[in-house]
Amino acid sequence: MSTKPARRPKRHGKSKPYAERPIDPDKPGLDVRLAAARLLAAVVDKATPLDALTDDENGNPAYLALDGRDRALCRAILLTALRHRGSLSALIAEMLDRPLPPNARALDHLLHVGATQIVHLSVPDSAAVDLAVTAANADPRLSRFAALVNAVLRGIVRMPADRRERIMAAVANAPEWFADALERDYGAEKSKAILQAHRSEASVDLTVKDDATGWAERLDATLLPNGSLRLPHNTPSIMTLPGFEEGAWWVQDAAATLPARLLGAKPDMRIADLCAAPGGKTAQLARTGADVTAVDISTSRLRRLEGNLRRLGLNARTVQSDLRKWQPETPFDAVLLDAPCSSTGTARRHPDIPWTKSDAVVEKMAALQANLLERCIAFVRPGGVVVFANCSLDRREGEAVAAAFADHEQVEPLPVTADEISGFEQAVTAEGWIRTTPDDWPNLGGVDGFFAARFRRL
Numbered sequence: 464m465s466t467k468p469a470r471r472p473k474r475h476g477k478s479k480p481y482a483e484r485p486i487d488p489d490k491p492g493l494d495v496r497l498a499a500a501r502l503l504a505a506v507v508d509k510a511t512p513l514d515a516l517t518d519d520e521n522g523n524p525a526y527l528a529l530d531g532r533d534r535a536l537c538r539a540i541l542l543t544a545l546r547h548r549g550s551l552s553a554l555i556a557e558m559l560d561r562p563l564p565p566n567a568r569a570l571d572h573l574l575h576v577g578a579t580q581i582v583h584l585s586v587p588d589s590a591a592v593d594l595a596v597t598a599a600n601a602d603p604r605l606s607r608f609a610a611l612v613n614a615v616l617r618g619i620v621r622m623p624a625d626r627r628e629r630i631m632a633a634v635a636n637a638p639e640w641f642a643d644a645l646e647r648d649y650g651a652e653k654s655k656a657i658l659q660a661h662r663s664e665a666s667v668d669l670t671v672k673d674d675a676t677g678w679a680e681r682l683d684a685t686l687l688p689n690g691s692l693r694l695p696h697n698t699p700s701i702m703t704l705p706g707f708e709e710g711a712w713w714v715q716d717a718a719a720t721l722p723a724r725l726l727g728a729k730p731d732m733r734i735a736d737l738c739a740a741p742g743g744k745t746a747q748l749a750r751t752g753a754d755v756t757a758v759d760i761s762t763s764r765l766r767r768l769e770g771n772l773r774r775l776g777l778n779a780r781t782v783q784s785d786l787r788k789w790q791p792e793t794p795f796d797a798v799l800l801d802a803p804c805s806s807t808g809t810a811r812r813h814p815d816i817p818w819t820k821s822d823a824v825v826e827k828m829a830a831l832q833a834n835l836l837e838r839c840i841a842f843v844r845p846g847g848v849v850v851f852a853n854c855s856l857d858r859r860e861g862e863a864v865a866a867a868f869a870d871h872e873q874v875e876p877l878p879v880t881a882d883e884i885s886g887f888e889q890a891v892t893a894e895g896w897i898r899t900t901p902d903d904w905p906n907l908g909g910v911d912g913f914f915a916a917r918f919r920r921l
């Protein structure tokens with residue numbers, strides 16, 4: 464691969480002399496594009512989670528300097544740029560004689576921000592091109608590439624739609640490590656279906672306390688086979704919806720409701736929800752009337768859990784502790800370990816995940832999960848139940864951890880049966896584990912990827 468800068472894009476001899484135009488630093492919309500390119504760099508080059516960069520209190524200064532509407536546009540550009548990053552890269556590459564050199568990161572990010580608006584967002588093409596060129600001119604590292612930015616983006620604007628589609632559909636639209644891991648775990652056909660599902664934004668699902676049918680009508684939502692509600696895509700802010708203030712429901716992906724259902728929770732049981740925050744599964748367990756202790760290492764996330772339970776009118780004891788050191792005074796009847804993981808099963812909601820995680824992260828998380836799961840044996844009484852779950856698609860974090868734990872002399876597998884998880888019968892594996900992937904329920908819009916396995920302490 465050539466490392467020479469691609470100074471001249473293909474077929475673009477007639478680009479306008481943008482580089483010679485005066486720069487207007489106050490140009491409307493320029494600060495949004497500059498912020499988007501900077502944040503894209505932080506995600507892709509520094510593996511910083513997008514949610515941290517766009518947090519309304521502690522986010523990146525370039526983001527916090529934007530007003531509310533511009534923040535929304537900046538986030539929309541970033542979510543879309545990351546969701547379609549692989550196919551947008553292919554489109555940009557098509558416009559270049561040779562690849563950009565590896566050190567031309569800022570140029571690459573600016574092109575991605577521009578191409579995202581042209582291909583996927585309802586920003587006028589002329590504005591997307593013009594602002595990208597102005598942004599290039601405003602940056603001393605990039606000003607000599609302003610004509611190239613102009614030519615590449617104009618080339619994408621002029622490209623016939625069917626050719627664009629062909630180029631974008633022909634690539635895996637995922638980083639190599641992630642595409643390889645999926646293919647190894649699921650085979651060529653299924654991994655393709657998962658990556659296809661990742662091209663669409665996930666819906667918002669709700670778990671309701673009671674009267675799912677009534678709330679489905681009131682919220683204009685779809686009642687899913689497992690009893691969750693799925694909101695329409697254009698739903699405005701969750702907090703303004705009927706039932707939020709009164710605590711009638713909470714946000715939780717349909718597949719994320721499965722692990723808590725495996726504990727057989729009921730009023731006389733003592734249950735520990737481990738790695739509990741922000742508390743979707745704690746709420747499910749508390750709702751049964753069980754005596755629930757929720758443990759998490761993060762103080763701020765536990766505060767969110769407590770706020771959520773208050774709104775829902777549900778009770779649980781909360782404990783801030785690192786599970787690697789925690790020791791309960793009395794063993795529980797059942798524990799749920801919703802272990803920290805690479806979270807690749809939620810890539811439709813967090814399209815930065817494939818671009819910020821790696822094989823090394825997956826392996827580190829799998830080792831941590833095995834360690835935490837082993838500690839769970841001491842947390843339950845003999846005969847008690849341990850449920851292990853996480854939202855990774857990677858079998859190193861799910862099936863492999865469960866298979867190794869099943870060999871432990873102090874536990875036996877307690878296979879899940881289809882009748883225990885009505886609506887998700889197809890998710891039960893031959894081993895009696897649960898595995899969901901984003902391409903499940905294709906006609907309803909998919910679900911998050913989840914894994915769960917159940918054991919009994921001997």
Ligand SMILES: C[S@@+](CC[C@H](N)C(=O)[O-])C[C@H]1O[C@@H](n2cnc3c(N)ncnc32)[C@H](O)[C@@H]1O
Binds near residue numbers: 739784785786
């Ligand atoms: C996947 S999230 C849990 C989601 C939660 N169960 C729910 O349903 O809303 C993982 C949680 O594990 C917590 N965590 C990570 N390492 C931990 C540790 N060593 N001890 C306790 N909690 C930990 C994180 O703070 C995070 O809140």
